[in-house]
Amino acid sequence: MLFKYKATTSEGEVKEGDLEAASMEIALDSLQRRNLIVVSLDPAHKKGFWGGGELFSSGRVKKKDVVIFSRQLSTLFEARVPVLTSFKMLAAETEGVALRKIIDIIVKDIESGDNISRAMSKHPKVFSIFYVNMVKAGEESGKLDEIFHYLADYLERNSDITSKATRALVYPAFVISAFIGVMVLMMVFVVPKMIEIIEESEQEMPFYTKIVMGVSDFLVNYGVFLLIALAVSAFLLWRYSRTKAGQLAFSKFQITVPLLGGLYKKLYISRISDNLETLISGGVSMLRSLEITSDTIENSVYKALLFDTKEAVKSGSTISESFYRSQYVPHLVTQMIRIGEETGKLDFILKTLAKFYRKEVDASVDTLISLIEPVMIIVLGGGVGVLLASILLPIYNIALSV
Secondary structure, three states: OEEEEEEEOOOOOEEEEEEEOOOHHHHHHHHHHOOOEEEEEEEOOOOOOOOOOOOOOOOOOOHHHHHHHHHHHHHHHHOOOOHHHHHHHHHHHOOOHHHHHHHHHHHHHHHOOOOHHHHHHOOOOOOOHHHHHHHHHHHHHOOHHHHHHHHHHHHHHHHHHHHHHHHHHHHHHHHHHHHHHHHHHHHHHHHHHHHHHHHHOOOOOOHHHHHHHHHHHHHHHHHHHHHHHHHHHHHHHHHHHOOHHHHHHHHHHHHHOOOHHHHHHHHHHHHHHHHHHHHHHOOOOHHHHHHHHHHHOOOHHHHHHHHHHHHHHHOOOOHHHHHHOOOOOOHHHHHHHHHHHHHOOHHHHHHHHHHHHHHHHHHHHHHHHHHHHHHHHHHHHHHHHHHHHHHHHHHHHHHHHO
């Protein structure tokens, strides 16, 4: 790795240059062995063809990079490496261009007097309010190594469970979209030509052929208007989803829709349990933990539930009592949380719930995939079969009558 350095000799002569070393510590040691007094030592980031950053580098920080960064920080703090040195080492060794630039800014902010949580809070797209508050709790308790270890594990779990839920939906959505696209192309370009042949024969057409012919005529004559109507509807739905009422409506639909609703409900219960357990274990107060978790949950139904729970706890109630009043929280969760509150082991209970519902999400994803595949085969096969039968059978009859 290449470093830029500025140093002075014992006679006061200023020296600047580049130095190749495996890490910042090795580079510093090498300069000191030359009897140089190091003024500054920074990684020399290579530039691409466009004058800044690597070629085609993205400005977006990957979740995987944040996980690795958190785990590396945990290791460095556990080894008692000073804060500033730890961040400088990671700035030099982090592969992700976008994250490396942010770490460089954090280093400068820390040098200017900011603590870690304040420096990180200036980058909310990378370090969420949940992340920043956990770091703040670590600073207050003096357990930054444990906190960053918690965060790395949490981000890894969160990424894993989200990708599993997404995986259950992406493949069917892709296959169905491709099927609809192919069917529309056939209806617009292939079917009309085949229909002409059938009509010229003046044969009586079966009812299913007439249906296909009607759909084909509609798409040919009014397809453009249909596309415009779909585009306008999509835009209006998008605008509605940006309103408070729209967000609540879509959130309710997400957790009540058949097949997928149960999966999403388990996913959110797992996240809420995981978030609360991580925050409480990190030393964050109960009220602040509920507030932070409410801010980090995307679903408006659960966001409102957590906000109401925070207000209820503030008034002297308990989490279990507030959750019990919601139809979107399973009774198992309410009962387990009540046990945790009564025994003083709420963090352990929340950890158990998070683990249980992660397994439930895994099982639901596997069940959904095993259910969707045969259903898709039947539906797609039936669609293709109807289309072929409605066109090819009349043509076959024409061939027999010749």
